[in-house]
Amino acid sequence: MPVLTEPVALEEPVTPATRRARVALLGFGQVGAAVAARAAAPPVNTRLQIAGALVRDPARRSPPGVPLVTDVSALWDPAPDAVIEVLGGLEPARTCVLGALERGIPVVTANKSLIAHHGDELLAASRRNGVALRYEASVVAGVPFLGTLARRPLARDVSQVTGILNGTSNFVLTRVSRNHEDIPTALDEARRLGFAEADATKDLDGTDAAEKLSVLIRLLGHRFVHPSVIARTGIGCLQPADLQQASEFGGVIKPVATADWSAGPVTSFVGPAFLPLTHPLASLEGVTNAVCLSRPGHAHVVFSGPGAGPHVTAATVLDDVLELLGEDGGRTGWSGLAPRASIGAPSESAWFVRLDLGAGAPDQRDVADLLGSFGVWIARTASPGGIHHPLTRWILTHPVAPARLSAALEALALSCGCRACSLPILEDSNA
């Protein structure tokens, strides 16, 4: 690998003025607190000040810099630049959001129930008052795609959507499948890790996923399907043996939400389903969420990533705020000319190496000794032999810098004419 270190040359200094904006929070639970914390230091030039937060309990202790109010009207004067709704549930969220929109204040919400049940009413109010209403965090909270599809009519010209929309149930079924635990044990583990609430009923019975699916059908299918109309099965009917048997049948059981309107009427379903291993959602494990879009005869498009969590949700909500406030000019994200990068030394990794040994090749221990003298240590080795590969050996190394590996392989070539082909091993850093 070539290694070049070039000077950092900032050709056009990037010094835009810092902008300020006032944001009001409806709700100050885990997500609200994460929004306030992240807003204090965004990686952008807009400084967001939390003008106030609506809470139910007047006796609650106020965090520094965040005035708490129990009457929403206290937030309207002076009007904030945007409102963030993180109350959850239908009321008082609906009334407060309508109040903001009618006053011409743009609103960002993370509330899938609110959008699923009252989306048309709220978006009509948004249009009528000429102010934005954004809800990117309502489905697959950590992955921006809803707003993108809202703006891109050809990208959203699909007729089938299948998703894993509930992280708790995906985590539970992943544990059951991997560890052969039963569902209550897996759910306890999810709670311990903060991936499930004390009452996880709506996650496990499909209510949560059905609300999200309703939002997707509304945006992509231009039709309103009340969440209660969506056929729903909980994951409770499953036994650990089902997941083992699915594996033996060449598939996996996943908690899916799926809808199809390619023939006109909408068919939809939320619940556990059997996916063949070739299905684009079959490999999504743990709390990962995903949405897979398609139409007959066209390739799938998949958006996947974290579906919940206070910090993930807070970042997406704040991006909605910054986007509607026009941060970055809404165009390219390339502000100013870029510095020429400082190029780092190629990073250390483990390696997959094929050795084509010549005649008179050294035995395995000699090869290991020679590589070891360069600091290259063998983790696994295979010498399948056979008529096609009599002198081929594969090894997996422990992590080592590429320069060391190259030097070791060159020495091996000199000593016995052995040729090598080496590939870095990319670990899944979050596995």
Place this chain on the structure above:
Amino acid sequence: MPVLTEPVALEEPVTPATRRARVALLGFGQVGAAVAARAAAPPVNTRLQIAGALVRDPARRSPPGVPLVTDVSALWDPAPDAVIEVLGGLEPARTCVLGALERGIPVVTANKSLIAHHGDELLAASRRNGVALRYEASVVAGVPFLGTLARRPLARDVSQVTGILNGTSNFVLTRVSRNHEDIPTALDEARRLGFAEADATKDLDGTDAAEKLSVLIRLLGHRFVHPSVIARTGIGCLQPADLQQASEFGGVIKPVATADWSAGPVTSFVGPAFLPLTHPLASLEGVTNAVCLSRPGHAHVVFSGPGAGPHVTAATVLDDVLELLGEDGGRTGWSGLAPRASIGAPSESAWFVRLDLGAGAPDQRDVADLLGSFGVWIARTASPGGIHHPLTRWILTHPVAPARLSAALEALALSCGCRACSLPILEDSNA
């Protein structure tokens, strides 16, 4: 599953006026022709008229309604509403795009080489003239995510990007891995299917992926890395046995492009790498492309889908045009109130069924006969037995409507007290 058929009630008629816009094409190859064909009937209210197309060969036959010109200045008067650059390569693309931007005409390009080499110059011209320059189709052409990240500073606050950015080499390695073909044979098949050009050198040696990686580093890392500086290995060094051996080591070999600036300097690499099966890109097969974003300690976000193809690229390019022209008001995608959906009967599918047979259970043939009398036919069956599941049997059925399956399982329950748990099987429609 509940089946409800609700009346279609269009509460607020959606009848926005049809808008018209004139678009000039730079280039009229496969992508240009696909753009012209798709522009004629977009699923939107803006009608795009192709004002003219720049071509090299003056003798070329003009398709109906698309005036061909060989001198770009013929396209500037009257000025079109937008220019679409699909020439490919650096010149004359760069000069023509600069010409449009300097005249205040917004530009959409699908040209990763142009953005990788001249992005800063072109985006400076875009800013100077206050007009948009969009390049969504330059990386993972069929999946919108670049523009999204450009507008969302917290979503793009990552320090590692790993992608499968070249469909040809992913297709070739997938064939080699699945069919144990050698690379030339797999490449012939790619050409036959239209997934590889006659000269696929830049796809196989990593040039194409390095240009796309340079664009990603520029957008996400705010640094300029010339494509030639990126360490690059072609896939030509691989032998079919390497891919078999990778599988035995519990992984897969994929053509990746990866960069990391979490420690400051940028390290980058393009070429085949060994991915453990838990890696989010390990399961992406065929011509599928993907980008995986991360930063230490945070969950991956993955965008995946088709990376090339005239129709895929044309749709993305046209979405860029419609977005910059302000189609949909740039806000919600929910124009007007939605009709209440007509709900279809649940669709036919194959099923994964667990039967908990009571004592005195009928034998397998009797079960099959009873199910068959309802039109439910068994594709596979398993009766693991053993101490934990002495009376449990799993079956996979052929496709059948859920109502038929329910009736069959009810009849079985009546005849022998057998309880059942059934899950739909979601096929990968494009596998």
